[in-house]
Amino acid sequence: MSTIESLAKTVSQYLPYEEVAKVKRAYYYAEQAHDGQKRKSGEHYITHPLAAAEILADIRMDADGLAAALLHDVIEDTGISREALAEQFGEQVAKLVDGVSKLTHLEFNSQLEKQAHNFQKMAMAMADDIRVIMVKLADRLHNMRTLDSMPGHKKRRIARETLDIYAPIANRLGMYNMRVDLETLAFEAYYPMRSRMLQKAINKRYGQRVKAIQKLEDYIRSELAADYLEAKISVREKHLFSIYHKMKKKKKELEEVMDVLGVRIVTDKHDSCYRILGVIHALFKPIEGRFKDYIAVPKSNGYQSLHTTVMGSNGLPLEVQIRTEEMDTVANNGIAAHWAYKASGKDAQVTNHDRATKWVKSLLEIQEKAHNPMEFVDTVKGDLFPDEVYVFTPKGEIIELPSGSTAVDFAYGVHTEIGNTCISCRINRRLAPLSTQLESGQTVEIITAKSAQPNVAWLSFAITGKARSNIRHYLKSKQRESAISIGYRLLTRSLNAYRSNIEELTPEQIEQVLQHYQLESLDDLLESIGKGRHVGYLVARQLFPNFNEEEMITPKSFKVNGSEGMLISYAKCCSPIPGDPIVGYVQVDKGIIIHHQGCPNVQEYLSSPENYIRMTWSKEIEEELTVSLIVTYTNERGAVAQIASSITDTDFQVSNLDIIERGKISRLRLNITISSRVGLADVMRRIKAVRCVEKVSRETIVGR
Template sequence: MQQTIDSLAYQLSSYLEPTHINLVRRAYLYAEQAHDGQKRRSGDPYITHPLAVAGILSGMHMDHQSLMAAMLHDVIEDTGIAKQALGEQFGETVAELVDGVSKLTQIEFESQAEKQAENFQKMTLAMSKDIRVILVKLADRLHNMRTLGVMPPDKKRRIARETLEIYAPIAHRLGMNDMRIEFENRGFSAMHPLRYKRLKAALQSARGNRKDMVEQIQQVLQKRLEDEHINALVIGREKHLYSIYTKMRSKKKSFKEIMDVYAFRIIVDSVDTCYRTLGAIHNLYKPIISEFKDYIAIPKTNGYQSLHTVLVGLHGVPIEVQIRTKEMDEMANSGIAAHWLYKTNDNPNTSQMRARQWVQGLLEMQQRAGDSLEFIENVKIDLFPDEVYVFTPKGKIVELPNGATPVDFAYAVHTDVGNACVACRINDRLAPLSQPLQSGQKVTIITAASAQPNPGWLNFVTSGKARSAIRHFLKHQRHHESVELGRKLLTRSLAERGVELQSLDKEERKNLLKEAGISSMDALFEDIGLGKRLPNAVANLLDSDGRKASAPTTVIIESHDGMMISFARCCRPIPGDPIIGHFSAGKGLVVHHDSCRNVTELRENPEKIANVTWSPNVKGEFPVEIRVEVESGRGIIAALATRITEQHANIEQIQVHERDAHNSVINLTLDVSGRVHLANIIRRLKSLRSVIRITRHRN
């Protein structure tokens, strides 16, 4: 039966004042007029949708402004009415809520994914001002999912996928379990209708067989608690279809294996009774220690609290038990909405505080992301619910996604700590930065003022915050370095023509930018630094009489680090080698050994070649490959490694190829500071009796 405005007003009278109900009614009449003549795909008048959304929110006991926004939520998007007009009619707050839920319709997007990402980004900004935006949006999506049947199959699947990927995890993140379950089951039914039907039928037939067993265990638990004078409600808990499906897929388990576990919830009156109940049932059946989780002492990110334990019942039947208070149960089912649903005089509940922190984190990520697609990718990573809980050295708990590493921890503490991180201690022992963390560990981050993020971290970090912060830093660094390199190269090219870059007046710079067809000097420097433009060609734009340079530009290499000067892997040049550089689009300046085969072809384009030379004080370590022919014997690799480390060099890689029964070839990649360092290493290795010949690999 469809809801009418009168039946909604009657529902609202249980918790709203008459003046507020009249405002909701006024918003309804305004929306009815605005949507006049519009129909839904089912053929119903369009106004039935906003009315149903307001009905869902009234079930959460939402305030009158949220209900007014629900009535008007499609007015900006689907009718000609502007946000300003709504503000004048219903106040600024309601207009902001409606605008936050409205999609971007005026902009043309290249793809559906980009459209979805941009809309989510817009909603995030609105959520950061008012958290109610997301509740109106979730109610809107819930009603759309309930009426999905009339949609064409491809649109149905697209909406279902978006619901499963974004809206169900958001409902979970906000602790709204009832809504999440409905999203997941309806999304599953639309995405995979046949699988849904098969599982539903299997669940119904299994339910009959399980009924006696569930009642038997329930009675035993209830009796034990009565004997201990504990007043509790014991409820048999059923897994919902989508959770059965995901468990079957992720844990590679059969339907029978999942249904063999019996789940119960015990609701008591106080936190103290929760722990007494736990003691009583652990005395009744033996617990599986590794499965015990105390979410009362350490709540989940979304504010969820409960004690979880798994017992081994009669005939080895596994029994999952959740123990919580009535308030915790309400919070677990309604989450952030519990604040409105169970009106209390205290401050906003923990679920709301955590929701605000989460939205604040989203806002930080959004500011750092390069574009909306990167932002939504980071958000999806952060929505996955499994967490690990680790401790700072001062005992503060930090929540991280499952599989998180010390680098994720460092960024969770503060972006600056992440950027300056060089090493870590887990439980006071040195550990690799890529090691996955486990709950209960104490993590200490070691920082250095000169340190900076390593691009390799992107291969193992799991949290959206770490990923977006590293990418942001690298992008900024790449831009900064390419501008600096471009400025150096152009300065030298102009100097050879007797022109100083600093002495160019405003008019000359303006003409240069016009000739180059670019907006700013920094953008021009960046293009030169990235190898997209050649410094000589840009200098020629200024040099009107077309004089050619008297000598090619020389670039001095001062260190191995830097994103815009890279060293060719084909020949691996090291300080002391004769070298040559060439400009490669997007990579900047690539340095080769002067005798490298690949440079032969490049010399045919002299304008792309740069003269490069080593600085007398070049810093850093450079990889080099050597080929060592040895007589096979026990301990030869250990002997080589000892000699190399004595010379303060690192071994990056070792490959061993057996030539025959007596001889082997060992390819080593070492980090050295230059040719002199390499010569010392080779001299030490040649003094080993087993070494036949050593050659340096060059292309």
């Protein structure tokens, strides 16, 4: 069992005497504070913070971080205040402990929401001081190691949360060892049967490998020595969850996973890495397409190494990783390597710390634009599972993006303003759509236009957190503008009935109605009306409660001019077009949905007129809308081609043609983009003139 003396011995290897004394003092303070408290396993509670501190000492955490690990449950569980900790151990330690304390024990409506909220809080705490998340990861790792004392349902919940949140964060911060331990323990707890079966299958396929591994190590070592190359060589087995995840994600059998066994070669210098690569490729046949140079182009979490997969002498694929000692430290401990180098007086890994800090800062930007924790987590998921692609700007600058990223992700990766105004792109000098998935090594140039703006369709193919948060933020602000504009017109129309308008309202009237609806500003009220949450004429009645209803005049129709934005939409059931008699149905949070007056779907609603608005088309409208025509025709050779060609010399576009009934007399549906009833009449007349056509009608409109 760990003791404070064993911790002090580890810490004294890299920290001066006075800082070791501070760590010991924090232990005794925590021991006294937790006196009498026990864990579910029956152990004294102090064993948990001590174990968390030992985990951090192994990756050379500084004195304040270790003190915070020892004290991380003191504020939450013992009633000792933040101020008391600051007085005893300084503001830095108190701030870290407070940050860790805020990450736990909140009640939410659902487990999913709780996880989302916890992750959001973690991101904010990380932005303040990245050591907060490192203490939290150490806390979680020890909890996973002692999970057996928990009841089954809690064990599964904690394991799932570890796989969903904590392990991906450790991975994103480059802390390989921490991530592997968390994933392995969580996999065994959440999928015990799958874990056992997969381990059995690996033992069967790669069994009796101890002697073979020793032989392989000796063989590589002797060949490197012959070329005067010194290196440490170790053969390892890919950890269980990683194999399971790859099999599941890529739908592969165990035999198809190429890197179950791997060789790690650690040398002294950069150039030695490339010389060793040459020796390995001379000894074993490399597998095509399986070489990656993460030294020249590091991963976004600072990871550097050469990766190649070769065919081993036993006919099984073998992944070889080649790196320097410094790269190995970063690969295993990620951002934690920053403190190891800081303690030894080196500054070689400042860039790795900066990368992690940059990522955390980007989380802050996403957080500011997210409207709730669930949206925040959905947005950053892509950043937490990054198999990177590396693409170049026209000036040769490298942009790192998650695998599956598109040109839109690249545009936002360069700059938010470029993302907001992009219209197309050139990939390796060839024009390509923004939805094109990018591959490593491509050069991407974004084409922008001042008048361009983000499109809601981009959310279906943008995957990076930065792109998705900016698109959503822009669309929501645009939707608010649109809602305020429509709300203004709807309320003005309702106030006309009371012989008034918005400009004539007194501050007292506005304040009274805002209090009634519990809103803060007139814009909030107008937005609410525009989104259908409140009805314009009911708000008007609230503004003029004593008005004589006999003196009211009938409100004018709401004119549709085609520029209202995203809160006016056209019903797909009846596809109204300019010139049709129309009615507007007000639907909460969707604004006004325009139906043809004869549409069957609106007849039942006409009994509740508060949800309906009389509408007319503006004379200036030039909006193009889709209308469906049903064509009944005699089925003869070339009939469909004749019908289609009858409208090819018009300005109207056929967006879809679908045969819905075959026989001697057949029927087809034509979807045509059109701008007026006059144009529609012209199209219908042209189709009717085709010799084989018997009847043309609009779909779903009553009385046609």
